Amino acid sequence: MDATKFVTYPVNVIAEDDGGCIIKVRGWEGALSEADSMEEMPAMAQSLILDLAEGYIQARKPVPEAEPLRDGDIPISIPYDAAVKIAMRNAMLEEGIRPKELAGRLGQTPQALAQALGLRRATKLSTIAGILAAFGRSLQVSF
Numbered sequence: 001m002d003a004t005k006f007v008t009y010p011v012n013v014i015a016e017d018d019g020g021c022i023i024k025v026r027g028w029e030g031a032l033s034e035a036d037s038m039e040e041m042p043a044m045a046q047s048l049i050l051d052l053a054e055g056y057i058q059a060r061k062p063v064p065e066a067e068p069l070r071d072g073d074i075p076i077s078i079p080y081d082a083a084v085k086i087a088m089r090n091a092m093l094e095e096g097i098r099p100k101e102l103a104g105r106l107g108q109t110p111q112a113l114a115q116a117l118g119l120r121r122a123t124k125l126s127t128i129a130g131i132l133a134a135f136g137r138s139l140q141v142s143f
Contacts, residue, residue, distance in 0.1 A: 001091045001137075003024065005065040005082040006053075010047045010073035013038075025076075027067035028052055035123055045076040050119050053078075053086055057119075062090045082119040084139070097135050105134040 010026040019108055021038060023045045025031035035044040056063040063086045069075055092102065103113040116123050116131065129139040 001087040003080070003084040006063065006078070006086040007066070008069070008075045008077045009045075009049050009066040011068050011076045012072065013041060013045075013074055023048060025049060025052065026028055026070075026073060027064060040072075042076060045074075046078055049076060049078055050082065053082075055117055057086075057089050060093065074111040078119075079122075080124050081125075081128065085117050085119055085123070086129070088132060088137075089139060092135065095135060102131070102134055106131065117141060 003074060012024045012026055014022040014024070015038070016022065017037075020034060020036045021041055023033045023035060023041060025045070031045055031048060033048040035041040053063045092099070099113055100110045101116070103110045106113065108116075113131070115121060116127055125139065125141075132139050
């Protein structure tokens with residue numbers, strides 16, 4: 001699974017008269033938020049994307065890939081390790097591997113695995129590679 005498909009999302013912004021703005025992630029129904037200023041918008045948009053991804057994960061649904069950027073879109077990126085974890089979670093769903101089962105394969109508690117897979121928590125590449133290996137996948141990095 002290609003984690004780069006989960007890194008940069010297209011966002012549309014509608015400026016408001018008070019200096020704030022409405023943020024919409026294109027391609028995700030109901031993905032709306034607000035920011036008090038345009039300076040605050042990128043952080044709020046990134047938080048919205050991560051919130052939505054966490055909602056999909058909790059509902060045991062695949063997180064949608066980012067749609068291609070179009071004219072007028074503002075690209076908002078999430079951390080690469082979060083994108084890798086999203087791709088990993090989607091792969092787990094495809095293969096029918098539940099977090100509790102994967103934790104057992106790793107000799108970890110489900111809570112420790114949940115922390116390692118948390119989208120807002122930095123995780124070492126070696127940890128991500130170990131988790132992937134536990135269900136027959138490998139981490140590949142290219143430049």
